[in-house]
Amino acid sequence: MKVLSLTFALVLAECILAAPSKDIAHKVKETVIPPRGWKKHSPAPKDVTIELRLALPQPNFSELEKHLYEVSDPTHHRYGEHLSKEEVEELVAPHPESLRLVDEWLVSHGLPVESFIRSPAQDWVKIIVPVGVAEEMLDTEYHLWVHEKSGKSAIRTTSWSLPEFLFDHIEVAHPTTYFPSTKSMTATFHISPDVPPTEANAKTLLSSLDVPSAHNGQVDPECNNNITISCLQQIYNMKGYVPTQTHHNRIGLTGYLEQFANIADLQSFYAYSRPEAVGSSFNVVDINGGQNSQNLSEAGVEANLDTQYAFGLTFPTPGTFFTVGGSPPIDIDNHTPTNTNEPYQDWVDYMLGHPNPPQTVSTSYGDDEQTVPESYARRVCNGFAQLGARGVSLLFSSGDFGVGDGNPDPETQVCQTNDGRNVTRFIPTFPATCPFVTSVGGTIKIPEVAVDFSGGGFSHLFSTPSYQQEAVNAFLQQLPEGTYPGLFNPSGRGFPDISAQSERFIVFVGGQRGHVGGTSASAPTVAAIISNLNDARLAHGLPPLGFLNPLLYKIQHSGALNDITSGNNPGCGTQGFNATAGWDPLTGLGTPNFGKLKDIVLRH
The missing domain is CATH 3.40.50.200 (Peptidase S8/S53 domain)
Structure with a gap:
């Protein structure tokens, strides 16, 4: 977790006072049709909290991909020369401008910087926010959705937006349009x-x-x-x-x-x-x-x-x-979801942060x-x-x-x-x-x-x-x-x-x-x-x-x-x-x- 310097925090405060993000025009980032079988049940309660993940662009990912293929090709002279954790993190780190703009935007919605949870490369940031705040940030409406056959439920939206100045600085917001699999991600046996x-x-x-x-x-x-x-x-x-x-x-x-x-x-x-x-x-x-x-x-x-x-x-x-863990059922009657994320990214985050994974x-x-x-x-x-x-x-x-x-x-x-x-x-x-x-x-x-x-x-x-x-x-x-x-x-x-x-x-x-x-x-x-x-x-x-x-x-x-x-x-x-x-x-x-x-x- 990173903590901004006092100087930077003051700069952020001045920016926020000058241009409140809620007055900035939004542009639609992603729209989907819900997968077959999912039906909208009711508006999501505004006070229920969700773990909102934001993915910042990885401008040097093509360079990492080049390294990956070289160290994995048995005919290449670099075969087996795998990168260190720190080298990988440097290659996928977002541009400083993306970090600055996203931080300013989050703070403008009343979220303290010390509450941000960042991935090792800082290319993901996770915040725990009430649904109502997420809706304001993404100019959207969350609903409780139910899969008719399985009974599985989730808090999701079918469209979300970003302020135009952030459009190129956030690639993914989750959970938004990713509906859980109708197979409940069950193992294939x-x-x-x-x-x-x-x-x-x-x-x-x-x-x-x-x-x-x-x-x-x-x-x-x-x-x-x-x-x-x-x-x-x-x-x-x-x-x-x-x-x-x-x-x-x-x-x-x-x-x-x-x-x-x-x-x-x-x-x-x-x-x-x-x-x-x-x-x-x-x-x-x-x-x-x-x-x-x-x-x-x-x-x-x-x-x-x-x-x-x-x-x-x-x-x-x-x-x-x-x-x-992750993606437990939501009690629609009591409105008590405890986690709405899918588990793949949780596992990837853990592994990328591990100094010596299997x-x-x-x-x-x-x-x-x-x-x-x-x-x-x-x-x-x-x-x-x-x-x-x-x-x-x-x-x-x-x-x-x-x-x-x-x-x-x-x-x-x-x-x-x-x-x-x-x-x-x-x-x-x-x-x-x-x-x-x-x-x-x-x-x-x-x-x-x-x-x-x-x-x-x-x-x-x-x-x-x-x-x-x-x-x-x-x-x-x-x-x-x-x-x-x-x-x-x-x-x-x-x-x-x-x-x-x-x-x-x-x-x-x-x-x-x-x-x-x-x-x-x-x-x-x-x-x-x-x-x-x-x-x-x-x-x-x-x-x-x-x-x-x-x-x-x-x-x-x-x-x-x-x-x-x-x-x-x-x-x-x-x-x-x-x-x-x-x-x-x-x-x-x-x-x-x-x-x-x-x-x-x-x-x-």
Whole structure:
């Protein structure tokens, strides 16, 4: 928190007396049509407080992006020379004029400078204000909105404005037009029953499956029924690897919406699938009031899946579970909302302020991209770029609804734009579409094929980044002319980038053993593999991998990625995209071969 000097405070007071901001003309900054299903309930109470975040422009972000690509490109002489926290903050810091004007404006609304909460780079400022004050500042009206199907509620507006002199000095105001996802940002998982081997496949179970890329070229056939730690080690050629850099390497997982990771369940899982890890646990970091109840009845399927596999595959590497609060329900009758922010930015703020964040982080949550205002999506994505420049590998699950809109039944998906035009098109998932993260799709069976729910496609917000231009063009060129006209953006960022097994993972939840699936199983699996690659690099005196995508696309044809060429991801009344040779928008570049990847990353 910064405190202005007495001289500057006096200057501010003179400016305020000379030109009260409430008399200055406003100009509309952003207007949206509320996402489908949201209905205006009533005016928001004027005295209810909200945490209002303001994002100031980052005039040198293009320079940071240049650094990011150089230190992430294995053919560049700067590969692995990640930036320090201070170097990143200097590159994204706002112009002093933006700081001055925004501070003056906030003070003019009766907000003391000492109450401002700033991000480490000062490119975000957070203030706690009554709704009535926020409405005056942004020349808008807040309302309580309710989602008819889910019952979720939020304080939001559909349009906001700024004084003209501030128009180029504030990029985002939040919460304003970003409505919570109708999926409540729930983790992408499927629960499947425990199915014992049938007589029909009994003979198959007597012999191993030949998989040339796997450990010793074979995989236990039982892995077609139950995915365990051993199965993943076999399939991805990682069996026998034991991390050694436990004082330097760390892996992190994020948990949102009261998804609690249960330690008793973890011990049961370890006893079943990783006996040598029994007795070990993980660190818990709470952000913005996040909790991690250890009541077995409150154990989260997603949180347990993530911790059991990411930490089980990387044992004894230290693991951290980030439990993030935010976006609780609003009691409309009592008008007592306690927080109206979405959790992504809270987590990014924490990580950017951390002097030594985990080198690998997996997240299995997402929104329909079209429900996230472009200004907000780009700023969150830019935050991910800052972490990548500092050497952090960020992995996000690609989603569980194929090319569809989050409705589990492909036949009833709406798949229409929420901009008032109601145009039919595929619905990509954010943050998986951010070009500065690694998006993870899903596979199934041995040998592997694409799973039909694997989220994938092309962003409508972000253009195709240079590192994947060649791979995406190759896919588009083999599509028959006229395929899905208008349903996807061929100039958009293609996702996912990579994939892994995503069905029939054995987990323990609430003291019970069962199966879980989804790309939320794929993401922590790939994250664990990346963490072990970081371990190998650190053991050889090399820096962590950091932002992965430039490396992955450079080694596409090296044999270190198992190309998946069968399967499709239906949705929106279509068959979706097909898995093909090379990159495709449901399995990306394929699945990882740890042994070959290790050989490659130790050469750079």
